[in-house]
Amino acid sequence: MKSKLIIVFALFFVSLSCKKTDAAAEESADMKMEVLSAPAKAIVSDDANSYESDDTENKIPEQKIIKTGNLKFETDNLETTYQQVKSAVIKGKAFIQNDSEGKDYNSVYRKVIVRIPNENFDVFIKDVSNGVSYFDNKEINAQDVTAEYIDLDARLKTKRKLENRYLELLAKANKMPDMLAIEAQLSTIREEIEAKEGQLKYLQNQVSMSTITIEFYKTVAEKSGVTISYGAKVWNSFKSGFYSISSFFLWLLEVWPFIILAILLFYFIRKRFKKKNI
Template sequence: MRSIFSLFVFFLILSGCNKSNEPDSKDLAVSAVMVAPPPPGASNSNRKDEDKSESSPEIPQKIIKQASLRFETDNLENTFNQIQKAVESNKARIINDSEGKDYSNAYRNIIVKVPSQNFDRFISDVSKGVSYFEVKNISAEDVTEQFIDLTSRLKTKKKLEERYLQILQKATKVSEILDIEKQISAIREEIEAKEGQLKYLESRVSESTITIEFYKTVAEKEGVKISYGSKLWTAVKSGFFSLSDFLISLISVWPFVIIFFVLAYFIRRRFKRRKKE
């Protein structure tokens, strides 16, 4: 009996030792997954690409800003002085200034060019003291894609011009030289046109245009300030001037008046003779 029990214990010990020596399935799965080593030079190329991407300058956003303001004021002169102070403090400039008066309003229109970085501050300075705006339109147009397209086209044209200049140096025949110079002239015109478009975009981006219209309502009672007698005297003078203008116009056509009376006299005399006959 003891021998049977000892054999059973011996087999248990052997089975435990075999299980402890076998590797775990999880360990086998983990060891089987091997990360492929990077190819030689791959890390260096990636670093170079990253450095290039970091070193390449980003094109700033190109935005054209415009604004149109219209509001009522109690004093045109004070409002204009406030706008002038805003112009000076924001390094702007007035490019157009007009004023006038109609039946019910006295108004003034001003067009200002403001550096784009001072656009918001200028509008804030002008808006001080304004209770409400009848018109307040602010627009921002993104022309970055247009700027990039023009820039790339300009670079392409300049490279093409350089190639034609290199070919021109090697040309020997007069006909070839004339043809190449003709091509270079056409390319140069396109380059100058695109450079002009870029300068125009840059000027519109760098300076914003703001139109300001402010007015003062003229009270209807102001017409009562003129007395009734003054109105009558004004009407008499107007009538006299009209009569004098009419007489002057008659004098200017005096030859035709004389001819008319002479013809009328002879026609009347002839009719009288016929009646007598």
């Protein structure tokens, strides 16, 4: 009898402990879902900060320099100078981005914009300047964007790790509101990643390919002192008179009805005055 009572009490305690275990498991599951929903941003931001601290390493960054150049000078022959520029472009493995020609008050000019690899910048300037005795304008700029490049690169890496963290949370979420909230955050992060990638690519392009603007011109002699011979003046006057007579006859052909009407009106008025005088 005592043994039966002991077995009954043992079964009762076992069942009670199982219920407590299930309740604890349910409570733990609810806590996990709360973590996924409301405080998810805090968890991800803490992880992001830890990633940033992990990425901080004592490395000497590669220097990023954007070089630009502006040259303006006078030349005796525009075509010869242009061929010299083209030869320097081929030699420097560059390309002409823009090529334009024009005329000012007393000069004709040509303006060429060249994109050239950064390492060939100095040699290209030397080749183009060969034979130029005087520059109206020669401006060389070197802008250090190393800090900006490092900042963009670090922010981009952080955003990518943040994206991976949200993807992990999305894989664990099993409630629709949690999934929608995480996907909204993912969409925002991906837009930021694309923007940072675009800025980084533009900066890298400006660093790797330098921009040089070359403007060369030729002075045109004024024609105010040119004289015309007397015979040419007579011939020009004769042609001008002929054109004037032709224009007059053409005008008469256009207004002949009005001329006839005016003559008839003058005739009748004069005839009436004659009758009155009689």
